[in-house]
Amino acid sequence: MDNEMTLIFPSKGPNVAFARTAVVAFLLPLDPTVLELNDIRTAVSEAVTNAIIHGYGNKTGTITLRCTLRERRIVITVSDTGAGISDVQKAREPLFTTRPAEGCGLGFTVMESFMDKLTVTSRVGEGTQVRMEKELTGQREEEEEGERDDE
Amino acid sequence: MDWNCNVEGNRLLVSIRGEIDHHTVQALKAEVDQLCQRHRIKHIILDFEGVDFMDSAGIGLLIGRYRYTAAQGGLTVAACVGKSLRRIFALSGLGRLIPVYTTVEEAKQSI
Numbered sequence: 553m554d555n556e557m558t559l560i561f562p563s564k565g566p567n568v569a570f571a572r573t574a575v576v577a578f579l580l581p582l583d584p585t586v587l588e589l590n591d592i593r594t595a596v597s598e599a600v601t602n603a604i605i606h607g608y609g610n611k612t613g614t615i616t617l618r619c620t621l622r623e624r625r626i627v628i629t630v631s632d633t634g635a636g637i638s639d640v641q642k643a644r645e646p647l648f649t650t651r652p653a654e655g656c657g658l659g660f661t662v663m664e665s666f667m668d669k670l671t672v673t674s675r676v677g678e679g680t681q682v683r684m685e686k687e688l689t690g691q692r693e694e695e696e697e698g699e700r701d702d703e
Numbered sequence: 704m705d706w707n708c709n710v711e712g713n714r715l716l717v718s719i720r721g722e723i724d725h726h727t728v729q730a731l732k733a734e735v736d737q738l739c740q741r742h743r744i745k746h747i748i749l750d751f752e753g754v755d756f757m758d759s760a761g762i763g764l765l766i767g768r769y770r771y772t773a774a775q776g777g778l779t780v781a782a783c784v785g786k787s788l789r790r791i792f793a794l795s796g797l798g799r800l801i802p803v804y805t806t807v808e809e810a811k812q813s814i
Binding site: 587 | 722724725726727756757758759760762763766786787790791794795
């Protein structure tokens with residue numbers, strides 16, 4: 553099934569939950585696994601949180617969330633027109649954070665690990681676009697794997 | 704998200720319910736930090752039984768409390784980490800610092 557949606561909302565904290573819940577609702581007709589849904593909503597949560605905290609900081613700006621579905625491939629873009637990232641490669645390094653009191657520097661690592669592909673484009677003073685892709689396999693075996701203890 | 708904090712001697716039990724993200728976790732961090740100072744808390748048990756979603760803000764919560772208890776010579780432990788949370792726990796590598804127990808009772812006995 554092909555489908556798409558665009559959400560535009562202000563960079564306010566409660567909208568992180570709204571954004572991830574909206575993406576889950578958008579994907580539900582495809583009958584994804586619990587594990588797939590959880591991966592995607594976690595990645596969306598990270599991307600929208602980054603846009604709020606790092607993109608806009610103390611100011612309120614606009615965040616655009618786009619979801620495009622082609623067959624079972626979901627492409628999600630989260631865009632802001634905020635501060636931008638001066639060194640994207642550095643920002644993507646695990647545990648790198650510009651705000652150690654607030655975050656743990658795992659946002660991009662989570663997006664990269666939980667989705668199939670992550671692309672980050674940014675220009676200082678113009679904003680950041682995070683593009684994430686994932687193929688929904690719907691294979692329940694994956695879910696069983698997720699039920700095992702990680703330890 | 705909501706939570707209950709119970710002070711038991713020098714131990715603090717925090718039972719969390721709902722969804723943990725950067726926005727929701729701020730007030731919880733503030734309350735836990737305040738209780739730790741006021742009651743000279745040494746050990747913290749974080750009970751995730753009622754948590755159905757957590758992003759990296761939850762990892763930040765755990766790392767911050769781990770740093771505090773480590774400085775007191777104490778422990779931070781986690782209990783009832785559900786299936787949907789285990790992937791982010793594993794990704795963070797926190798298992799090496801913060802023991803995870805199946806029940807709150809087991810977590811209490813470990814301290």
